[in-house]
Amino acid sequence: MHRREFLRQAGVTATVASAAALSACAGQPLRSLAALPNAPRPARLRADAIELAPVRAQVERITGVYVCTRPFRAAGPRIETERLGEKTLVHNYGHGGSGWSLSWGSSTLALRMVQATGVRELGVIGCGALGLTSALLAQRAGLAVRIYAKALPPDVYSMRATGLWTPDSRICDAAHAPALAARWEEMARISFGSYQSLLGLPGQPVEWIDGYGLSEQPFGHPGPPVADEPEYGEFRQVRFTPHAVELPPGSHPFPQPYVRRYTTLMFNITAYARLLMSDFLAGGGRIEVREFQHPSELLALPERTLVNATGYGARALFGDDSVIPVRGQTARLIPQPEVNYGISTEHFSMVPRRDGLLVQAYGDSGNFNNSDITPDRAVSEAAVRQLADLYARMRVG
Ligand SMILES: Cc1cc2nc3c(=O)[nH]c(=O)nc-3n(C[C@H](O)[C@H](O)[C@H](O)COP(=O)(O)OP(=O)(O)OC[C@H]3O[C@@H](n4cnc5c(N)ncnc54)[C@H](O)[C@@H]3O)c2cc1C
Structure with a gap:
């Protein structure tokens, strides 16, 4: 924060x-x-x-x-589609100090890009705030989803966040704010609405x-x-x-x-992440603990469309030096x-x-x-x- x-x-x-x-x-x-x-x-x-x-x-x-x-990017989070050989990669990373706050909104935008490819099976790389929400939203939309991640909660960076509604904390630099404004507002509105449905639950994941x-x-x-x-x-x-x-x-x-x-x-990140994980597993989601050293390794995965929710890990995996x-x-x-x-x-x-x-x-x-x-x-x-x-x-x- x-x-x-x-x-x-x-x-x-x-x-x-x-x-x-x-x-x-x-x-x-x-x-x-x-x-x-x-x-x-x-x-x-x-x-x-x-x-x-x-x-x-x-x-x-x-x-x-x-x-x-x-995972700060001066231009804001990267939410866009890229071709990788036969695969479609939907990037969903670089949310600075706002990753939990914007997660549902950002992952909704990523899901729209996934759905545009018409696939019924999705691979999600990463199991932090963005990976979990991407996977759950896709699952709710009827896709069969498998998460691949080198670490799972509680061993991911997302678990070390403060845990407050901070949707514009270190989300971009001042020069890029005007270009990001409309997309930010959409993400923030969707996320805020999603969080209202997580209130009043046992264990108080959100309050x-x-x-x-x-x-x-x-x-x-x-x-x-x-x-x-x-x-x-x-x-x-x-x-x-x-x-x-x-x-x-x-x-x-x-x-x-x-x-x-x-x-x-x-x-309450401990209870909240546990809820997201158990919802995903209860919905038939699969999880494979696996680390990728190079994007070419993704080509061997069975899913044709992948969401890249590796957070700061995207810097090493995809050589993206814009992630600070x-x-x-x-x-x-x-x-x-x-x-x-x-x-x-x-x-x-x-x-x-x-x-x-x-x-x-x-x-x-x-x-x-x-x-x-x-x-x-x-x-x-x-x-x-x-x-x-x-x-x-x-x-x-
Ligand atoms: C001190 C602090 C306080 C914060 N407070 C807040 C707050 O109050 N509210 C808020 O909204 N945000 C807050 N944030 C920001 C928030 O924590 C991040 O934006 C968010 O955690 C990013 O989530 P992520 O899913 O993108 O990344 P991560 O949580 O890092 O998850 C990345 C996933 O990808 C996997 N992965 C990475 N590389 C590879 C690879 N090569 N192969 C396979 N898997 C890989 C990892 O194992 C992990 O599963 C805070 C951050 C900090 C540092």
Whole structure:
């Protein structure tokens, strides 16, 4: 997830310190209110103030630190048909930080291309967010589908995502946004509609959550982009989630002077991916664990039409250097079912996933074009300490 995008979605976009300064203050306590001359004075908590279950933010409650790369393409995802010998290859990869959010829409576009070939059997290369949705949609359309992938959930990059509705996070660069706008809107609308049919299910694969955007500066100004990343495309013309609501002092327990409540979709990725896998298998889908080193190996597959949903893997398999890895890291804390809200500040976020509270530092540089997936535990521990500091400063009465 892109910090600026998340802050924007959370309604926290504000003029903040430079990305370099943000990164430099990782691990430092948040600034106190006394340091802000124009900040509203903290009010006494009202009797009807929002009450929130506290996160037990302790580094020893970190159950894992996870890194993966977003498959970013400056021009946006590649969804198009290519001939490969006797085969038709439908590409469906390169969704940056929006792969889960746009998956149903993007895979719907890919399915239309598959159906145009008239085949009844389909091979899907890849078993992440895009491969699974491509396979399920094709299956629902009556095709016999086989997934080929070198790794399956939980060992695919998609499983390491944050799990929020972020349909325009690192989806293209600013220069390509106008050309992508119509297609993006179609994908986002289809996906958003699909997610509504995944609500209220056992295990809560998808749910709506509230979150609180916390800022030490007034809202309304976009924060700076991360220093070494391009200006990303933004698609503001369509709103899917309710507008964020600014909360007056005294109505919430947070120490920050500016607080907004936002409402968004959250994907509980462990339960959600398991549901997608079991639906696919229950529908007669077949899965073959297999790695391809070169496109010529695809020619030997029995299916005449193939969907290429290899994500970042497309760079090596198809020699597509337009796929840029953008590294991202999250840490999971032991789940707390009573914590049902998210938090985002200029420095970090906490997402209340059912399989673990996800903590992510914001503003760090060095991630663009970085395929190193070695976890940096110190960064995650610093973010958890910042979260602990926030709770230490929250008012309870
Ligand atoms: C830190 C972080 C947070 C994120 N948060 C969000 C979020 O909140 N919301 C959101 O919508 N998106 C988010 N994303 C983006 C999202 O995770 C990706 O866009 C998405 O996972 C891409 O899915 P995919 O199916 O294309 O790729 P992958 O999940 O990488 O799947 C690729 C599949 O192809 C297979 N494969 C690859 N190469 C080969 C080969 N040579 N032979 C055989 N099989 C192969 C793999 O084994 C795998 O099965 C986040 C990303 C990061 C890094």
